[in-house]
Amino acid sequence: MATHDAWALVCRLFAGGTPILRAALSPRESAALPALGQAVKPTTLDQRFVLCPYCHQHRAQVWGGGRRGSSCQCPECGPVAVEADDMAALALDEEWLRRKLRLALSIESRDGIDALGDGVWRLGDSRCSPVLLARDLIRLWREPALLDRVRVAGGAIRVITPKPRETRGAPFGPGVEWLALEDRFAFYGGGISFIGMPGEPPAPQASDPRTPVKGPFSADFRWVTLPEGPHGPIRLTEAQAAVFDALWSFKGEPRTAEQIMRRAGLDSDKPIDVFKVKARDRGKPEAEGPLVAYRELVETRRREGLYWMPCAAAEVSALA
Incomplete structure (x- = not known):
């Protein structure tokens, strides 16, 4: 039931369009949070008000904040102490x-x-x-x-x-x-x-999820296969896949790092940031493979701060 509760929470957050206090989550929603991973992220709300930590029924103004701590005046419960966790909130990515x-x-x-x-x-x-x-x-x-x-x-x-x-x-x-x-x-x-309706034909998908479907990439961009690479299909992290997905969407047109990372939904400054290999992972094909793919597939003009992926333009030309 955790995945069902997790999806119900995603739908609730999207419909509302605003962050919610963690304290406002039901016990089942709280239990489902670990399953959501990167789908939700911590955020902050107006620190002047909080859901009463005792009854979770009324929104009350927060007072104090000094050595004596903070409290709120709930219309039902009266003065209630407020901890930092009581003001923690999360939002849907x-x-x-x-x-x-x-x-x-x-x-x-x-x-x-x-x-x-x-x-x-x-x-x-x-x-x-x-x-x-x-x-x-x-x-x-x-x-x-x-x-x-x-x-x-x-x-x-x-x-x-x-x-x-x-x-x-x-x-x-x-x-x-x-x-x-x-x-x-x-x-x-x-x-x-x-979830298709009964009798509806399924969407076409490759039998092997690693199969190149969009240029050298799999359908979900989690795998990339280089024509002459020694690594075979290279598995990408979600962040690396998001960068390649964003570059592909620009159809080979040069774009700034800010435009690419914004479309990828990442906070890093430059696309290559998510491909860097940590010292402890040097020499490991699973860590170095994505960086090899990035260097082979992505072109840059450093002086202008522009990045593009020529294979995306080639794919568009082939489909035209």
Whole structure:
């Protein structure tokens, strides 16, 4: 049940769009946190208010902070001492969510992710159908122009949103397929899997997850195979895969380190930072292989601070 609770928490955080106090989590949600890994991250909220540490029912103003510590005045419980853990909060890494949903739907990374408005993103195309991710289904009802912006002739639109409380059946008309986030996707093995409807053909996938599908990369960018490399298929960390995924999405066009790392959803300053080999790992093929791949596949203009991946441009030309 931990994975089910973990996915329910992801959906709750995405629907809310704001961080929540750890103290506001249910016992099952707290138990599911370790399974989420990088999907959630610690953050801070307004330190002037806190959920009452005693009853967890009322939001109260925080007082003090000196040698005597802090406290809050709960309308039910009266004065209650406040510890640092009572103000700890966490937030969903929404870049992680968007990347994993793209992988679950086999969306080509070269399409990129486009923000269409507050809480609405175009994830790319799945089976020739544009895919929208929205925080609120009602927003799309009120602003149908958002659907018109991505509509293509002869193709349906796939819309992913959390489930509203009262919506049943198909909330949109013909030409729009609704995928409820809670029901049509699941948390699995550190990623997200898509749950197809009965009779729906599965998305095409390679029988071997290491098989190159996007240039030298596997479908999820976790493996790279160099044409003349001695390492064979090279396994990448999630951060390294995110960098290659970001570079691929720019279709071989030079981009700054800031643009690449922002699209990858990482805090490092430069792409090569996540490929550096620690002293204790020198000489180990599993540690040095990703760096070899980076140096062979990524071109740089250091003076201008630009990076690009020529094989991504070659793949685009081949598909044109």
